[in-house]
Amino acid sequence: MMPIMLFNSKKLERIKDKGLQKMLAPMALVLxxxxxxxxxRNFFSYNTLVNILDASYYIGFLALGVTFVIITGGxxxxxxxxxxxxxxxxxxxxxxxxxxxxxxxxxxxxxxxxFGFFNGxxxxxxKLPPFIxxxxxxxxxxxxxxxxxxxxxxxxxPRTDPSGWFRDIFKIITPNRFxxxxxxxxLLAVTIIFHIILTxxxxxxxxxxxxxxxxxxxxxxxxxxKWEMSAYVISGVAAGISGISFPAVYTTVMPAQGxxxxxxxxxxxxxxxxxxSGGMGSVFGTLIGVFIMAxxxxxxxxMNLQAHYQTFFTGVVVIGAVLLDMYRTRKAAxxxxxxxxxxxxxxxxxxxxxLKEEYLKAKQSKSMKEAEALRKEMKDLMIQMNKTYKTMKVxxxxxxxxxxxxxxxxxxxxxxxxxxxxxx
Amino acid sequence: MSDVILSMKGIDKRFSGVHALKAVDFSLxxxxxxxxxxxxxxGKSTLMNxxxxxxxxxxxxxxxxxxxxxxxxxxxxxxxxIGIIHQELNMMYHLTVAQNIFVGREFTxxxxxxxxxxxxxxxxxxxxxxxxxxxxxxxxxGRLTVGKQQMVEIARAVSHDLRIxxxxxxxxxxxxxxxxxxxxxMRDLAKKGVAMIYISHRxxxxxxxxxxxxxxxxxxLVGTRQTNETSTSQIIxxxxxxxxxxxxxxxxxxxxxxxxxxxxxxxxxxxSVKDVSFTLRRGExxxxxxxxxxxxxxxxxxxxxxDPIQSGTIKMFGKQVKINSPQDAVFNRMGYLSEDRKxxxxxxxxxxxxxxxxxxxxxxxxxxxxxxxxxxxxxxxYVQKLSIKTPSVDQIIRNLSGGNQQKVxxxxxxxxxxxxxxxxxxxxxxxxxxKSEIYAMMNELAAEGKSIIMISSELPEVLRMSDRILxxxxxxxxxxxxIADANQEEIMKYATMRNQE
Numbered sequence: 033m034m035p036i037m038l039f040n041s042k043k044l045e046r047i048k049d050k051g052l053q054k055m056l057a058p059m060a061l062v063l064x065x066x067x068x069x070x071x072x073r074n075f076f077s078y079n080t081l082v083n084i085l086d087a088s089y090y091i092g093f094l095a096l097g098v099t100f101v102i103i104t105g106g107x108x109x110x111x112x113x114x115x116x117x118x119x120x121x122x123x124x125x126x127x128x129x130x131x132x133x134x135x136x137x138x139x140x141x142x143x144x145x146x147f148g149f150f151n152g153x154x155x156x157x158x159k160l161p162p163f164i165x166x167x168x169x170x171x172x173x174x175x176x177x178x179x180x181x182x183x184x185x186x187x188x189x190p191r192t193d194p195s196g197w198f199r200d201i202f203k204i205i206t207p208n209r210f211x212x213x214x215x216x217x218x219l220l221a222v223t224i225i226f227h228i229i230l231t232x233x234x235x236x237x238x239x240x241x242x243x244x245x246x247x248x249x250x251x252x253x254x255x256x257x258k259w260e261m262s263a264y265v266i267s268g269v270a271a272g273i274s275g276i277s278f279p280a281v282y283t284t285v286m287p288a289q290g291x292x293x294x295x296x297x298x299x300x301x302x303x304x305x306x307x308x309s310g311g312m313g314s315v316f317g318t319l320i321g322v323f324i325m326a327x328x329x330x331x332x333x334x335m336n337l338q339a340h341y342q343t344f345f346t347g348v349v350v351i352g353a354v355l356l357d358m359y360r361t362r363k364a365a366x367x368x369x370x371x372x373x374x375x376x377x378x379x380x381x382x383x384x385x386x387l388k389e390e391y392l393k394a395k396q397s398k399s400m401k402e403a404e405a406l407r408k409e410m411k412d413l414m415i416q417m418n419k420t421y422k423t424m425k426v427x428x429x430x431x432x433x434x435x436x437x438x439x440x441x442x443x444x445x446x447x448x449x450x451x452x453x454x455x456x
Numbered sequence: 457m458s459d460v461i462l463s464m465k466g467i468d469k470r471f472s473g474v475h476a477l478k479a480v481d482f483s484l485x486x487x488x489x490x491x492x493x494x495x496x497x498x499g500k501s502t503l504m505n506x507x508x509x510x511x512x513x514x515x516x517x518x519x520x521x522x523x524x525x526x527x528x529x530x531x532x533x534x535x536x537x538i539g540i541i542h543q544e545l546n547m548m549y550h551l552t553v554a555q556n557i558f559v560g561r562e563f564t565x566x567x568x569x570x571x572x573x574x575x576x577x578x579x580x581x582x583x584x585x586x587x588x589x590x591x592x593x594x595x596x597x598g599r600l601t602v603g604k605q606q607m608v609e610i611a612r613a614v615s616h617d618l619r620i621x622x623x624x625x626x627x628x629x630x631x632x633x634x635x636x637x638x639x640x641x642m643r644d645l646a647k648k649g650v651a652m653i654y655i656s657h658r659x660x661x662x663x664x665x666x667x668x669x670x671x672x673x674x675x676x677l678v679g680t681r682q683t684n685e686t687s688t689s690q691i692i693x694x695x696x697x698x699x700x701x702x703x704x705x706x707x708x709x710x711x712x713x714x715x716x717x718x719x720x721x722x723x724x725x726x727x728s729v730k731d732v733s734f735t736l737r738r739g740e741x742x743x744x745x746x747x748x749x750x751x752x753x754x755x756x757x758x759x760x761x762x763d764p765i766q767s768g769t770i771k772m773f774g775k776q777v778k779i780n781s782p783q784d785a786v787f788n789r790m791g792y793l794s795e796d797r798k799x800x801x802x803x804x805x806x807x808x809x810x811x812x813x814x815x816x817x818x819x820x821x822x823x824x825x826x827x828x829x830x831x832x833x834x835x836x837x838y839v840q841k842l843s844i845k846t847p848s849v850d851q852i853i854r855n856l857s858g859g860n861q862q863k864v865x866x867x868x869x870x871x872x873x874x875x876x877x878x879x880x881x882x883x884x885x886x887x888x889x890x891k892s893e894i895y896a897m898m899n900e901l902a903a904e905g906k907s908i909i910m911i912s913s914e915l916p917e918v919l920r921m922s923d924r925i926l927x928x929x930x931x932x933x934x935x936x937x938x939i940a941d942a943n944q945e946e947i948m949k950y951a952t953m954r955n956q957e
Binding site: 228232233234237238240241244245247248249250251252253254255311312435438439442443445446447 | 523801803
């Protein structure tokens, strides 16, 4: 009774597995979107779509950047407050110091990148644990934001203002009040650039290697300090872009804001399949993860659930995504063992298939008698198969139960015997 | 009751794509020490994992004391008296010895709330006395030598009142004295009726300690023999189905005037490298011998820039070089193959190709981008050249056997075009067949003009491979031998030559 394995060609199986892995998150996104479309009020509309996109930009950029850091096996807790600190510094420069908008936006980038360098320096050169280093930066950047702005919120210029041009980077509103979500293009472009960096350049390869085994990378002559630092700098760059997108959508930035964004960014990366233990992840996955969160955020209100339900459901999604991923990896390593009844069914189904082909052939060549005979044979075989399969299955189940009972009984007598037969 | 306490019949197990066990039969008698040998990937570990319930068998039957037995997991197996000691120790290094032994079964005081440390330590002391082990129960685990830790692990297993004890390569990290001690404990246990399954790659140990030997190959049972009626070469024959061994070197292959490629002078590093000087010539295999902790690995790591050095100069190809990091060493075309591949040599969850080109991505870079096709072609070329057994260059390295993983590390340094290769225990944990392949590869590389430093704890390996042998003891080089004058006694003399200051 040799078990027979259902054996597809190896290559096919690999593609199937990889495909499923990649498709799982996008499928979930589509399903959630459809769910809200069907059960929510006015969810299927262009405006809602634009709202979803608007809500996804700032977290999206943060998440893309933090993906790099997580792949190195680190974590960046500072992205949220760094982003806000940079935005508020830029806003203050525009409002209070009289800088032109262009220069203010560059300042936003510069501040965020500087914090990225600072994080990278602490982690890569000073060897501080990433959690501690970026926790410190999180507080420092929040403090800096408050100091620079004098604990006052700053409003960026409205669209009507000549300096409001930067809002067009993320959304163009035409004179007849039609919104074009250009930010989606920016987000996609950044994702593609990051994807290329991660998969096609030395930097990306090293970031994966460091995350998989830092010491092996070092002993292979990789400049671990430099490349590990670069991941944090990328995270800073992303925080800078996010720091521009935030006021472009929400206008006002406040010094106390930003805390907690980093957790949504990390959640986005995790939902997208990036492993917190490092060495695994993709920015496209992260993008999907961010969209899932954004759809939840906009979909729940359409079902009369307040926005704070978003946090609740995002938590559920994070845990679910990781559980599913673990389950899938385990399943992928398993092999399906076929019992004799399964084998019988497969073999008979093949036979029926053969008959069917012959039947079709006969039908085409117009030998009706033969075709009729074949059809009857096919039908009989099918009935017989169902019957035999059922009895075989029942017998197998009974047999399994009998073995189980025997084992249980054996174990009982066995434990007693062990007690008596002590090893001296 | 018959003497056979365990019989496994027709055990079959498949993993995705691999038929790991093909209808294997195995039996064990009361109080016997049963050697289980075979190349890596032969199915020994899988068979043991089935026995301890880590993997469920696909088909077959296990009879344990004449009862049908279906282990559900290691804990279940342990409850029923089947214990396993894995190659890698599973210890809590911050706890004491006694706490480690009784973890999960701590004694509590009468009130049932507070732990009774005293009783715990007492029980551990009694256990050690029974096993003739001399370790203090209150010692912190992490402070013990690896050998002592192994003893504790065995004590822990034995404390469960075992009928069957499985030892998976327990001697890999032990000194000779510690191995003798381990064997004494094993014989004591055997007298008390405990049956042991002993998995090892070391043939001399198998011959010394076991009563019977079962050989596996490619997931199949090859046969079971009485140890005292079988020779080592017969067993090896059964394991590999063929015998190929590099012949021992009788004289050096290196010309006296060959170019000096590496000259290390008065190197001091850390606590275990003291005033080390040596030279390495082109095409030479320089063996580093010595006992555990003699400072050989530390010397190699210092030369390679993996650990900081306090003083000393390094000249490569006649020029003095500054090596402050592995990066500098790799830049100067030096490669290091660590004794611990998994920790220091490989990015385990990356693919074969990502590992082979890890040290030389610059070469595959063209205007900022990695040339994926070139990476694949080069890797494929080396996969074929070194006959690395892998389904594809995209295979995750974790899924390869030890020997093939080692070849991937070698490929990494060859692709980097290294001139000097440091092999630290190149065949540790590698089966016999792959071992001789690695040997042949090293000889080939030396013949091509590469220079090799080989650190090895196995004397036969040192004598088989080296052109010249350096012996270290307590951080110093105590002897230098040409292969023509070298033998085991001479090496051991230098290896135990302690400093007389």
